[in-house]
Amino acid sequence: MQNDILVEIEDAVFGYGARPVLKGINLTAKRGQVVAIMGSSGCGKTTLLRLIGGQIKAGQGTVRVAGESLGELDRAGLYRVRRKMGMLFQFGALFTDMSVFDNVAFQLREHTDLPDDVIRDLVLMKLHAVGLRGAAQLMPAELSGGMARRVALARAIALEPSLVMYDEPFAGLDPISLGVTGNLIRRLTDTLGLTSLVVTHDVQESLKIVDYVYFVSEGVIVAEGTAAEIRASGLPYVHQFVHGESDGPVPFHYPAPPYVDDLRLGAQSA
Amino acid sequence: MLKQAIENLGNHTIQGVWRIGFASRFFLSMLLHSGTAFRRFGLTIREMYFTGVLSLIIILVSGLFVGMVLGLQGYETLQRYGSESALGTLVALSLVRELGPVLAGLLFASRAGSAITAEIGLMKATEQLSAMEMMAVDPIARVVAPRFWAGVISMPLLAALFSAMGVLGGYLVGVKLIGVDEGSFWSQMQGAVDFEQDILNGVIKSVVFGIAVTTIALFEGYDAPPTAEGVSGATTRTVVTSSLVVLALDFILTAFMFRGLN
Numbered sequence: 461m462q463n464d465i466l467v468e469i470e471d472a473v474f475g476y477g478a479r480p481v482l483k484g485i486n487l488t489a490k491r492g493q494v495v496a497i498m499g500s501s502g503c504g505k506t507t508l509l510r511l512i513g514g515q516i517k518a519g520q521g522t523v524r525v526a527g528e529s530l531g532e533l534d535r536a537g538l539y540r541v542r543r544k545m546g547m548l549f550q551f552g553a554l555f556t557d558m559s560v561f562d563n564v565a566f567q568l569r570e571h572t573d574l575p576d577d578v579i580r581d582l583v584l585m586k587l588h589a590v591g592l593r594g595a596a597q598l599m600p601a602e603l604s605g606g607m608a609r610r611v612a613l614a615r616a617i618a619l620e621p622s623l624v625m626y627d628e629p630f631a632g633l634d635p636i637s638l639g640v641t642g643n644l645i646r647r648l649t650d651t652l653g654l655t656s657l658v659v660t661h662d663v664q665e666s667l668k669i670v671d672y673v674y675f676v677s678e679g680v681i682v683a684e685g686t687a688a689e690i691r692a693s694g695l696p697y698v699h700q701f702v703h704g705e706s707d708g709p710v711p712f713h714y715p716a717p718p719y720v721d722d723l724r725l726g727a728q729s730a
Numbered sequence: 731m732l733k734q735a736i737e738n739l740g741n742h743t744i745q746g747v748w749r750i751g752f753a754s755r756f757f758l759s760m761l762l763h764s765g766t767a768f769r770r771f772g773l774t775i776r777e778m779y780f781t782g783v784l785s786l787i788i789i790l791v792s793g794l795f796v797g798m799v800l801g802l803q804g805y806e807t808l809q810r811y812g813s814e815s816a817l818g819t820l821v822a823l824s825l826v827r828e829l830g831p832v833l834a835g836l837l838f839a840s841r842a843g844s845a846i847t848a849e850i851g852l853m854k855a856t857e858q859l860s861a862m863e864m865m866a867v868d869p870i871a872r873v874v875a876p877r878f879w880a881g882v883i884s885m886p887l888l889a890a891l892f893s894a895m896g897v898l899g900g901y902l903v904g905v906k907l908i909g910v911d912e913g914s915f916w917s918q919m920q921g922a923v924d925f926e927q928d929i930l931n932g933v934i935k936s937v938v939f940g941i942a943v944t945t946i947a948l949f950e951g952y953d954a955p956p957t958a959e960g961v962s963g964a965t966t967r968t969v970v971t972s973s974l975v976v977l978a979l980d981f982i983l984t985a986f987m988f989r990g991l992n
Contacts, residue, residue, distance in 0.1 A: 513864055515863065515864070539866035542863075542865070542866040543866050545864065546864075547861070547864040549857045549860070550857075551856065551857070553856060553857035553858050553860065553861035554858075555858055555861075555862075556852075556853075556856070556858070566865065566867075567865050567867070570865070570867050570872070571866070571867075612861075
């Protein structure tokens with residue numbers, strides 16, 4: 461059972477300078493699962509992803525990926541674990557000086573000694589999986605936002621990783637691309653047997669495809685459960701988030717002095 | 731008020747020292763991770779095209795004009811003393827000792843240095859460097875080091891071409907336009923220019939400028955805040971800092987190289 465767990469975070473604490481961002485996070489993701497990390501903007505979701513990718517180290521607590529504790533690894537060890545990971549950045553982060561083909565081939569050329577014709581076949585297979593085999597010779601500047609993200613997904617799965625992380629994969633996509641991306645994440649997770657960690661605030665789209673959801677607010681996990689449990693949750697924060705209500709535990713107004721004082725109405729009436 | 735000023739001064743000093751420390755670590759790490767730049771020399775050659783070949787036009791045209799101006803000004807001064815036959819010597823020594831390396835360095839900073847900073851800064855801003863890190867590929871080894879060595883190799887070649895074009899410009903103006911004797915123009919030049927003292931020292935200068943300009947350009951790009959203003963500020967800093975560093979280094983190197991020479 462223990463081997464089923466690919467990502468395991470225990471009491472992780474992290475802050476930028478004196479500002480705490482994550483205040484004791486516990487999270488697990490099993491093999492073959494799509495796990496969503498949700499929460500409003502600035503709640504620490506992306507920081508959590510960076511922690512799992514080993515780009516930052518937890519101040520306290522442990523982060524284990526594929527059984528290895530990231531905090532104890534040196535650079536070479538971290539790079540070894542990262543070969544088992546793929547990451548889809550928010551806007552794709554494709555290498556703009558390379559064609560779509562070369563972007564997807566990048567890791568294969570860097571990390572393997574495969575001959576060119578084998579690399580060619582592998583790249584075309586990955587591009588076919590995301591529906592963009594015909595776009596292999598295009599440059600990133602010629603792609604739409606949705607296409608760029610699909611190419612980035614093909615690049616992320618080029619070395620057949622065990623874990624793929626997605627940073628806001630649905631942000632700024634049209635409804636068709638939204639559905640395509642969601643289905644791709646689910647399909648690739650099932651067919652390649654990998655684990656997908658999706659950081660998102662697109663509730664409706666992600667609840668269609670996920671197995672488990674963690675809600676992060678102000679650096680802690682405030683709720684977790686399956687998609688059905690989240691939809692039925694009575695917690696005010698989750699309810700506000702899932703139903704997109706403008707006011708609730710997450711207030712509409714940024715903290716400010718009383719409105720009456722700011723408009724100096726109190727002085728007039730006196 | 732005074733407290734604030736002292737605080738600001740202290741803050742700036744700490745930041746300055748921190749940046750110098752970071753730049754030194756960056757430079758060392760670049761040298762340590764240079765293996766890829768030589769093992770896969772194609773990466774370095776590709777960058778030499780962008781930094782060197784694409785800088786050729788500005789270097790060649792500037793060299794020609796600088797040489798032509800040297801020819802005019804040199805002749806005007808030398809003929810007062812009746813030594814216009816020394817025009818070839820004046821043009822060649824000015825170029826190989828000083829103007830070639832220095833002006834090529836300044837042009838290299840504004841043409842190639844700014845391009846390097848903007849490219850690396852934008853790669854950082856668009857998370858391309860982070861993406862590379864996440865793919866277990868070290869951006870210092872894969873992106874930075876090949877650009878560094880491309881700059882270091884290109885710079886002396888550009889300075890040599892600048893000087894050669896300058897000599898040609900001086901020849902065109904001095905000999906073809908004004909009518910200085912062609913034989914004395916070349917023979918005096920050959921007699922006066924020493925390979926070790928002049929040519930080699932000029933090459934050393936241009937290599938040092940190449941190291942300085944490319945390191946500054948790469949560091950500014952790598953350290954740029956990932957925003958539009960961040961990248962534009964870094965590009966400006968690259969041109970300003972590397973120009974000043976080229977001039978300052980030129981003074982220091984000249985003081986060491988030509989001391990004791992008559």
